[in-house]
Amino acid sequence: MIDLGVGDDPIVGNKDDVSQIAGSSSGTITTPLYHNVVVNGTRIHSRQQEVQMVDIDVATLDALINFCYTGEIRITDVNVQSILPAACLLQLNEVQEVCCEFLKKQLDPSNCLGIRAFADTHACRELMRSADKYTLQNFQDVVGTEEFLLLPPNQLIELISSEELNVRSEEQVFAAVIQWIRYDLAVRKQYLSRVSSDLFYVNIIILISLVGGWCSGDAIASVERLDPGKAIPVWQCVAPMSKRRCGVGVAVVDDLLYAVGGHDGQTYLNSIERYFSESFQCILFKFSHHSFYFYF
Secondary structure (H helix, E strand, C coil): CEEEEECCEEEEECHHHHHHHHCCCCCCCCCCHHHHHHHCCCCCCCCCCEEECCCCCHHHHHHHHHHHHHCCCCCCCCCHHHHHHHHHHCCCHHHHHHHHHHHHHCCCCCCHHHHHHHHHHCCCHHHHHHHHHHHHHCHHHHCCCHHHHCCCHHHHHHHHCCCCCCCCCHHHHHHHHHHHHHHCHHHHHHHHHHHHCCCCCCCHHHHCEEEEEEECCEEEEEEEEECCCCCCCCEEEECCCCCCCECCEEEEECCEEEEECCECCCCEECEEEEECCCCCCEEEEECCCCCECCCC
């Protein structure tokens, strides 16, 4: 007999029985658990009578040992994240494949990026490919999920640069990038030029603009822009609006930037200013009966 210890909890296994099952003609076990855990000289010396298993909980190891005896194991959404790493560690390929197939069926917009990262950690390449394919095909549903907003910059760039990305227009990709940056603006604004370098906008200068706002207790009229195409992108001030505006609505129509309504610090405004993409000059439109203020 040999004791497989998990913390203070022993699990008893029989060398001969496990070896016999592993070498049986049924084909249930491809890689013998006994040889992986006990005999393999690079892991644990075969003369040890007590083997301490690291990073495997009792229930998981018990399930895998029972699998070696019975050829059966139950995979659920509760245990799959502990069974799969242990199966990879012990080279139980059949269990690993079953776990991967189970996770493929669980893919949805809220978890596909997490499953992809989990598969990458444990070198499950086929599961990674399935998660990647699902993410690319359902990109619009994935955008805005917690996993998307927590993506590191390199993975975001890899995702939006894929030729298989399923979007109707690059504007959708740009909107996703802006949403990702705004999630942690103080840290991520430095990545704006980097992640937008793969987006080919005719009028990207207008789209990356800061219009009006509130500063030092007062509304402001300034407009700033960022040109990601420059070697060292920096925010630059351009021609200001004719009116100070906070709570201003901003839209791009036919490559022209519009500033709508807002508040000048004293009154609500009923005017719209239009910026021409080349000159950044303002033209004032007035509405006689309505004012506009946008809450963010």
